[in-house]
Amino acid sequence: MAGVVVGRLPPAQRRKLGFAVIPEERLGRGAVAEMSLAENTLLTEAGHGLVVRGLVRGRAAAGYAAEIIERFDVVARGADAEADSLSGGNLQKFMLGREILKKPKLLVAAHPTWGVDVGAAAQIHRALIEMRDAGAAILLISEDLDELLAISDRIAVISRGRLSPPIAAEGAARERIGALMTGSFAEGAHAA
Amino acid sequence: MRLRLEPRTETARWLLFATPLLAAVLTLACGVVMFAALGYDPGQALTSFFVKPIDSFYGLTELALKATPLLLCALGLAVGFRGNVWNIGAEGQLTIGAVCAGGLALAFHGEEPFWLLPAMAVAGALGGAAWAAIPAFLRTRFNANEILTSLMLTYIALHVLGYLVHGPWQNPEGYNFPQSRDFGEAATVPLLVEGMRLHVGSLLALLLVPAAWLLLDKSYLGFQIRVTGLAPGAAAYAGFPGRRIVWAGFLAGGAMAGLAGMLEAAGPIGKLQPLISPGYGFAAIIVAFLGRLNAFGILFASLLVALLYLGGETAQIDLKLPPAVTGVFQGLLLFFLLGSDFLARYRFRLVRRAAP
Numbered sequence: 001m002a003g004v005v006v007g008r009l010p011p012a013q014r015r016k017l018g019f020a021v022i023p024e025e026r027l028g029r030g031a032v033a034e035m036s037l038a039e040n041t042l043l044t045e046a047g048h049g050l051v052v053r054g055l056v057r058g059r060a061a062a063g064y065a066a067e068i069i070e071r072f073d074v075v076a077r078g079a080d081a082e083a084d085s086l087s088g089g090n091l092q093k094f095m096l097g098r099e100i101l102k103k104p105k106l107l108v109a110a111h112p113t114w115g116v117d118v119g120a121a122a123q124i125h126r127a128l129i130e131m132r133d134a135g136a137a138i139l140l141i142s143e144d145l146d147e148l149l150a151i152s153d154r155i156a157v158i159s160r161g162r163l164s165p166p167i168a169a170e171g172a173a174r175e176r177i178g179a180l181m182t183g184s185f186a187e188g189a190h191a192a
Numbered sequence: 193m194r195l196r197l198e199p200r201t202e203t204a205r206w207l208l209f210a211t212p213l214l215a216a217v218l219t220l221a222c223g224v225v226m227f228a229a230l231g232y233d234p235g236q237a238l239t240s241f242f243v244k245p246i247d248s249f250y251g252l253t254e255l256a257l258k259a260t261p262l263l264l265c266a267l268g269l270a271v272g273f274r275g276n277v278w279n280i281g282a283e284g285q286l287t288i289g290a291v292c293a294g295g296l297a298l299a300f301h302g303e304e305p306f307w308l309l310p311a312m313a314v315a316g317a318l319g320g321a322a323w324a325a326i327p328a329f330l331r332t333r334f335n336a337n338e339i340l341t342s343l344m345l346t347y348i349a350l351h352v353l354g355y356l357v358h359g360p361w362q363n364p365e366g367y368n369f370p371q372s373r374d375f376g377e378a379a380t381v382p383l384l385v386e387g388m389r390l391h392v393g394s395l396l397a398l399l400l401v402p403a404a405w406l407l408l409d410k411s412y413l414g415f416q417i418r419v420t421g422l423a424p425g426a427a428a429y430a431g432f433p434g435r436r437i438v439w440a441g442f443l444a445g446g447a448m449a450g451l452a453g454m455l456e457a458a459g460p461i462g463k464l465q466p467l468i469s470p471g472y473g474f475a476a477i478i479v480a481f482l483g484r485l486n487a488f489g490i491l492f493a494s495l496l497v498a499l500l501y502l503g504g505e506t507a508q509i510d511l512k513l514p515p516a517v518t519g520v521f522q523g524l525l526l527f528f529l530l531g532s533d534f535l536a537r538y539r540f541r542l543v544r545r546a547a548p
Contacts, residue, residue, distance in 0.1 A: 011431025021429070029425040035418075042415055043430045051412045058410075 015044065018105035022095055022112055024141075026088060030095045033084035037069065037076060038062040040083050041098055064101075072097035073123060089120030096124055100131055107131065110141045125151050145174065159183035196543045200536075207536040215528035222524050232511055240510045241503035241521065251502070253390035257460065259498035260394045261286070261452035261469065265476030266494060267397075267404040268448025270485045272441025274408060275417035276424070279442055281327065281342030282449040283473025284349035285320035289450025290457040291353050292319030294372060294464040297379035297457075298361060304378035312379060313454055320450015321443045323349060328442035332435040338442075346473070354466050361464060372464035381459040393455035398491075400448075405487035413440065449473055475501075478526055484533070500525065 009017075027033045031040045038061040042050055049060050065079035072093045076086050083091060092112060099107060109128065113121040129151055132138055142148050148155055154166040157180040164180045223241075224234040245251050265282045272279045279285075293316035300308055326345060330336035354370070363373045381391040408414045420427040420437050427434065456468050479497050483490030504518035 010433075011429070015431070023429055025425065028423045029429045032419055032423040032426045034422050039415070042412075043419065043426060046412065054412050055406075055410050056412055056415055 015102070018103075020044075020099040020102055020104035020107045022092075022099055022107070022109045024110040024114065026091050026095065027084055031083040031091060034082060036065075036080045036082055037074075037086075037094060038065040038079040040094075041065045041068065044098060045102060068094055068097040068101060071101075072127065087117075089116035092116050093120055093123060093127075096127060100127060103134075104136060106137045106139070108139045108141065111143070112140070113142075113144065113147060121147075145177065149174075157181055194543060196541050197538050198541060199538050211532040211536045212529060215525070215532045218528045218532075219521075219525040222528075223521055226517070226521065226524075230517065232513065237507060237511055237513065240507045241518075242499065244506050244510070245499060245502035250388060253385060253388040255495065255498050255502060256394050257390050258501055259494040260397045261456055261472040262476050262479050262497055263397045263491060263494035264400065264452040264455070265445075265449045265473055266479035266483065266490045267400060267487060268445040269476055269480045270404070270408060270483070270487070270490060271417065271444035273421075273480055274414075274485050275420040275437045275441050277331075277438050277441030278339045279324060279327070279342050279445040280339050280477065281324070281344075281346045281349075281473070282445060282476050283469060283471065284342070284346030285323045285446040285449035286453035286456070286469050286473045287346070287349040287353050288323040289316035289320035289453030290464065290468045291349075291356065291453075292316055292450070293454035294375075294457050295361070297375045298372055298464075300379070301373055301376055304376050306378065308376075308378040309381065309458065312458055313451060316450045316454025316457075317447040318450070320448070320453060321446040323450070324442040324446025325439075328439050331442075332438050338438075342442075350466075353464065353468065357464050357466055363463075370466050374463045375458055379458055380462060381455060389460050391455070391459045393459055396451075396455075401487050401491050404490075407444075408485070408487060417441070449476075482526070482529060 023030045031043070038058070041061050041064050042056065045064070048064055050057055050064060062079040068074065069076055069079065074086070074094045074097065075090045076094070083094075086094065096109070096112060107128075112124050112128070116124065125147070128138055128140070132153075140148065140152060149169055149172065152169040155169045155172060155177065156166040157164040157177060159181055160183045162183065167176065167180075220238065223238060227234040227237040246255055265286065269279055269282055293312035296312050296315050297308065323345060324342070327336070327338045327341040330341050331338045357370045357372055361372045363369070363371050366373070381393050384390045384392055384395065408417075416427065416430075416432040417437050417440065419430065420432060420434065424434075427437075452472065453468055456472075457464055461468065475497055476494075479490060479493045482497070483493035500522045504515070504522055507513045507518050507521075508515060
């Protein structure tokens with residue numbers, strides 16, 4: 001990434017380079033169920049005055065969590081609400097907001113709208129597009145074809161361990177993507 | 193119909209405070225029944241358990257003395273337990289701490305340099321930490337189960353101490369008793385109150401309570417440890433240093449246990465002997481959980497368990513209660529405490545078996 005080989009770097013250093021990930025599992029990976037949103041903010045964000053001389057600034061963390069809640073329309077009791085008290089969509093919005101506020105250069109979002117209601121999904125899509133417009137690269141991993149066609153610029157398919165050449169999402173025929181999914185990269189091009 | 197256990201969705205705050213009271217009531221009720229059934233006067237038995245040990249100033253100082261090693265060990269263990277680092281070997285780390293501090297005391301026997309006591313405290317803490325470093329290394333390098341390695345190292349530690357006091361460190365003027373020489377003045381922890389056994393080590397332990405609280409509840413490292421314990425997946429996602437957390441847990445537990453061992457050897461015991469601790473390192477595991485892995489909770493838990501120890505002894509002397517009965521009574525209280533704590537978080541529900 002940006003000329004640095006990141007494959008073997010530890011997560012903290014990758015983050016410093018502007019690399020952010022939203023994992024597909026929410027509770028237990030992207031967030032700790034028993035912890036408050038303020039504490040969950042600390043999971044990937046130790047800057048912004050949240051950690052000073054090795055000590056956690058509780059009030060700063062709560063303020064930062066409140067900012068995420070407000071900017072991304074998260075429905076929650078507040079910064080002290082436990083992560084598992086939120087609905088899937090709202091927790092997803094929170095996690096997305098947490099990563100977006102870091103202004104990453106590259107965001108990998110894995111199934112960001114999986115099990116999320118339509119309204120929240122639309123908000124998440126909007127947020128991702130805004131990020132793209134602001135100049136960030138986004139790698140969206142999804143199995144939802146409608147989602148991919150709706151918000152991606154280019155689509156590539158992994159089939160049998162091989163990555164297809166990316167095709168423009170605009171005007172891409174479903175049949176062509178279908179052909180790519182079966183692994184017939186060359187034939188797929190002919191069929192289109 | 194069958195019973196199913198499920199977590200409570202909302203754990204009421206008052207429940208967490210009410211459960212210890214409920215446990216106390218249940219223990220007293222069970223104790224009354226048990227003592228009466230065995231033919232002892234329940235009132236007298238309970239008095240000698242809970243009142244007599246602390247009805248004098250001397251009793252209170254003994255309570256604090258007994259609570260000190262429990263408190264130190266449990267505070268250190270909590271650092272690991274919060275992060276799912278299961279150090280079961282505090283007893284061994286305590287023993288090695290006593291050995292290292294005692295070795296220093298014996299090496300400077302008769303010279304009495306003024307820096308001897310602080311040096312012994314450092315040696316005790318370092319010795320305990322070094323002993324704890326073995327399971328930490330085995331876990332981080334070979335993924336060996338730290339429960340087994342730390343427990344087995346306890347028995348090795350006891351044999352190391354046994355060898356030393358039977359052999360090279362045995363008191364030459366000790367009529368062949370398996371003991372070292374008595375530590376000199378400069379190698380003895382100063383007393384807090386003249387005529388009592390309570391020493392300044394208890395004060396040190398008390399000062400370490402807020403320090404442990406700061407580390408566990410306020411520091412970023414403490415946060416990383418908690419995340420690792422609650423959700424290892426989230427800790428991996430966040431990129432928290434898993435190995436460093438294992439090391440932190442073991443080194444903190446070992447250093448605190450080693451310090452406790454040094455204070456026992458250089459405090460009430462005053463020499464090395466085959467048994468430094470009557471099981472403080474193991475009881476500290478219960479103390480840590482009884483205090484809900486919170487520094488201040490552990491302070492209260494250590495006093496309670498110390499009271500149970502003293503009360504058991506008093507009841508054995510006063511009422512000629514057999515040790516087994518006092519042991520059962522101590523077990524009852526801990527059982528009810530931990531059990532009611534569990535039920536504050538989970539509840540049982542009868543579920544009808546679904547029709548096939």
